[in-house]
Amino acid sequence: MAKIGINIATGSLQQAEMIVGIDLGTTNSLVAIIHPETKLPTALREFDGSSIVPSVVHFDAYGNVQVGEQAKPYLESDPKNTIFSAKRLMGKSYKDIQTHQDFFAYKVIDDNTESLVKVQVGNKFYSPIELSSYILEELKKRAEHILKTPVTKAVITVPAYFNDAQRQATRDAGKLAGLDVLRIINEPTAASLAYGLGLDPAEEKTIAVYDLGGGTFDISILKISNGVFEVLSTNGDTYLGGDDLDRAIIEYWLKQFAIDNLDQHIELKQQLRLAAEQAKIALSTKDVFETKFGGETISITKQVFENLIHPIVQKTINCCTNAMRDAGLKAIDINTVLMVGGSTRVPLVKQTVATFFNQPVNDSVNPDEVVALGAAVQADILAGNNVSMLLLDVTPLSLGIETMGGLMDVLLPRNSKIPTQAGRQYTTQKDAQSGINIAVFQGERDLVKDNRKLGEFTLKGIPSMPAGLPKVEVTFLINADGILQVKAKELRSGVTQSIDIKPQYGLTDDEVEQRLLDSITHAKSDIAMRALVVASTEAAQLLAVTEKFLAKNAVILTQAELLETAGAMQALQLAITMEDKDLIQTKTEELNDISRPFAERAMDQAISGALKGKDIQQI
Ligand code: ADP
Ligand code: MG
Numbered sequence: 295m296a297k298i299g300i301n302i303a304t305g306s307l308q309q310a311e312m313i314v315g316i317d318l319g320t321t322n323s324l325v326a327i328i329h330p331e332t333k334l335p336t337a338l339r340e341f342d343g344s345s346i347v348p349s350v351v352h353f354d355a356y357g358n359v360q361v362g363e364q365a366k367p368y369l370e371s372d373p374k375n376t377i378f379s380a381k382r383l384m385g386k387s388y389k390d391i392q393t394h395q396d397f398f399a400y401k402v403i404d405d406n407t408e409s410l411v412k413v414q415v416g417n418k419f420y421s422p423i424e425l426s427s428y429i430l431e432e433l434k435k436r437a438e439h440i441l442k443t444p445v446t447k448a449v450i451t452v453p454a455y456f457n458d459a460q461r462q463a464t465r466d467a468g469k470l471a472g473l474d475v476l477r478i479i480n481e482p483t484a485a486s487l488a489y490g491l492g493l494d495p496a497e498e499k500t501i502a503v504y505d506l507g508g509g510t511f512d513i514s515i516l517k518i519s520n521g522v523f524e525v526l527s528t529n530g531d532t533y534l535g536g537d538d539l540d541r542a543i544i545e546y547w548l549k550q551f552a553i554d555n556l557d558q559h560i561e562l563k564q565q566l567r568l569a570a571e572q573a574k575i576a577l578s579t580k581d582v583f584e585t586k587f588g589g590e591t592i593s594i595t596k597q598v599f600e601n602l603i604h605p606i607v608q609k610t611i612n613c614c615t616n617a618m619r620d621a622g623l624k625a626i627d628i629n630t631v632l633m634v635g636g637s638t639r640v641p642l643v644k645q646t647v648a649t650f651f652n653q654p655v656n657d658s659v660n661p662d663e664v665v666a667l668g669a670a671v672q673a674d675i676l677a678g679n680n681v682s683m684l685l686l687d688v689t690p691l692s693l694g695i696e697t698m699g700g701l702m703d704v705l706l707p708r709n710s711k712i713p714t715q716a717g718r719q720y721t722t723q724k725d726a727q728s729g730i731n732i733a734v735f736q737g738e739r740d741l742v743k744d745n746r747k748l749g750e751f752t753l754k755g756i757p758s759m760p761a762g763l764p765k766v767e768v769t770f771l772i773n774a775d776g777i778l779q780v781k782a783k784e785l786r787s788g789v790t791q792s793i794d795i796k797p798q799y800g801l802t803d804d805e806v807e808q809r810l811l812d813s814i815t816h817a818k819s820d821i822a823m824r825a826l827v828v829a830s831t832e833a834a835q836l837l838a839v840t841e842k843f844l845a846k847n848a849v850i851l852t853q854a855e856l857l858e859t860a861g862a863m864q865a866l867q868l869a870i871t872m873e874d875k876d877l878i879q880t881k882t883e884e885l886n887d888i889s890r891p892f893a894e895r896a897m898d899q900a901i902s903g904a905l906k907g908k909d910i911q912q913i
Contacts (some may be wrong), residue, residue: 296541309739311447312330312468313476313679313824314326314327314338314669314673315335315448315451315484315667315671316433316450316451317481318381318430318452318464319349319507319511319665320379320382320509320538321346321349321378321509321535321636322347322508323348323349323433324346324433324663325525326338326345326598327673328671328679335667336670337660337666339710340436341492344661346662347363347429349381349429350365350366350376350377351380352364352368352375352376352377354375355416361431361432369564370560370561370564371564373559375504375813376400377413377420377425378399379509381424382394382397382509382820383425384423384464385410385457385459385460386410386422388409392867392910395682400413400790401415406772408487415423422467424467427467427468427470427471430470432472432475434448434472436440438585446473447474447491448473449477450475450667451647451668452464452481453480454482454483454514455711456775458777461478461777464478466781470875475507476673476676479668480514481514482503482505482525483516483668484631484664484665484668484671484712485632486501486516488664488667488668488671489659489664491518491630492518493523498518499529499630500517500518500526500623501515501518501628501629501632502515502516502628502651503631503634504631504633504634504647504655506635506637506643507534507536507635508536510530510532510533510535511531511535512528512529513613514527514528515528515621516617522711524750526620526621528617529614529617530611531609534609535637536571536635536636539603540572540574543570543573543599543602544570546594551590553566553588553857564575569592572585575587575639575722577599578640578641581595581596583727595712603642604642604645607640607642607646610646610647611647617648625650625651631647632656633655633696636661647911684808691708691736691737692706692736692737693739693770694734695732695735695780696735698723699822699828701742702740702741702742703718705718706772713771714771714772715772717769718768719765719767720767720768720842721761721762721766722759722766724763725760726760727756729753730764731750732753732791733747734748734780735748737855740821741823744820748778753782753790755789757787759786764786766782766784766785767783767784772810772814780794809822823900826878829878829879829882830870832882833870833878835872836885837866840863840889841863843889850892850895855892859892861885862881865881865885866884868881885911
């Protein structure tokens with residue numbers, strides 16, 4: 295029976311619960327929905343019109359937590375207790391960020407370099423997941439206040455290069471904030487959706503998404519076909535953004551107006567930083583900016599500003615060059631260039647990007663909001679309001695398990711559309727083997743040792759059976775967020791075991807790229823290696839079978855035959871040790887030739903024995 299809800303605040307009948315779209319940004323975060331009346335993606339706004347919540351969390355001495363605009367002033371006045379850029383720490387170990395330690399004004403714990411980072415505030419420790427959850431909680435609260443209805447379901451965006459660990463961390467942060475995260479989607483994919491790209495299943499397009507935010511720069515080249523968004527390449531700089539533009543202005547002012555070192559004057563330093571950001575924003579639409587600082591007038595012209603930031607903008611263009619090279623594309627192949635992130639409002643940025651791609655850029659959707667708006671479009675599709683659409687993403691690297699000899703057996707090839715499922719049957723190597731180890735790997739190389747291990751588990755309780763008899767079905771299931779579940783089931787007995795893969799660390803996008811490159815450069819040696827492993831495995835099996843045969847049937851062989859067999863076995867063993875594929879194959883053949891007649895003889899004996907009415911001997 296359907297339940298009808300009544301909105302207590304308004305007394306009206308409540309609509310089906312809204313799924314919100316959330317841009318959880320490094321600098322700023324916000325929530326958007328599809329407006330129930332206009333059906334247009336719309337950012338949620340406070341009465342003052344603001345949609346953006348700075349991604350800043352402040353903890354006071356009494357344990358109170360402040361988030362957003364109220365927390366921002368503490369960045370200068372109470373830096374040790376004020377957390378910014380928590381997104382940079384998601385799913386990371388200290389090892390991952392140690393070269394950027396100076397960037398964080400708060401304490402990032404470095405006692406155990408192998409585990410995930412924590413942040414110390416006073417005598418408390420917070421994980422990046424908890425820190426992000428404070429921001430999400432604030433966004434949820436705001437949304438509920440504005441919509442006057444509970445908000446419990448959300449789509450959250452992440453950078454395209456976020457790995458499994460970072461995606462899982464984002465999902466966990468949502469859970470902690472009381473949100474059911476229905477889907478994690480890539481920021482450039484969201485931006486495309488906000489522009490209405492990919493909504494027509496017949497459309498095929500290649501797009502560049504240029505995202506310059508507060509502290510990060512991302513360029514993504516996407517291909518959309520049949521509603522599938524494929525990330526062709528990503529590039530960027532995780533320490534380059536609007537903050538660098540502000541800093542350039544501050545340095546200019548310090549020099550130009552001979553302002554003393556402000557390190558001892560936190561108030562003044564803060565004031566100057568705010569003035570610099572104001573100047574930058576003003577210069578996006580004006581030619582000069584002027585303000586008062588310490589009783590004096592300071593100013594900057596657009597011309598000076600553009601000269602200052604030219605090298606910064608050029609850096610982003612270098613990243614674009616790399617991304618295009620990796621995607622194997624030229625400017626002419628790009629159908630649309632989308633501008634995302636507050637810093638793309640700077641005219642010089644727009645011009646430079648337009649020149650690079652040799653076409654006008656698309657900036658008609660508010661660049662601060664475009665990612666959240668796209669998340670709202672996705673949320674609406676999930677709510678079933680836009681049933682014609684099915685959005686798919688793809689797996690960046692192949693997924694498989696380790697099989698005999700350390701070989702990678704791929705179940706899901708790279709670029710599989712997700713959600714997806716694949717299964718394959720395996721069996722045991724030894725008699726009465728009661729457990730089978732399932733080790734899951736990601737990568738393109740033939741040997742698992744060259745790929746990345748995602749996790750492993752043991753299927754236990756397989757009933758005693760001869761080697762090769764149990765049928766173990768391994769299934770890979772990737773849900774729409776790209777999170778992998780691996781299940782193993784022994785079909786004869788029904789014993790089952792499964793894990794969700796939540797790796798401790800993921801790969802950086804550089805590592806993904808490196809792995810793909812490796813798989814190409816090593817393709818030849820990998821094929822040779824695989825052939826060797828297959829030959830050795832077969833040989834080892836033949837040796838085991840022969841040994842077993844001899845243990846039972848030595849009596850039917852002559853002394854000479856026994857010697858010949860032992861010699862052939864030794865030769866094969868030696869060939870395996872020498873890792874000589876051709877020799878292994880020759881020696882395998884030889885042993886086979888010698889032992890085949892024995893098996894026939896044993897069979898004949900058994901049969902003639904049976905004819906004589908004696909017991910049949912099992913071989
Ligand atoms: P993120 O995605 O990293 O969370 P945003 O996309 O919200 O960040 O971008 C924030 C940055 O955009 C800040 O550095 C801010 O100063 C800058 N910004 C916002 N509006 C303008 C503008 N009109 N001109 C130039 N920069 C702007
Ligand atoms: Mg952003």
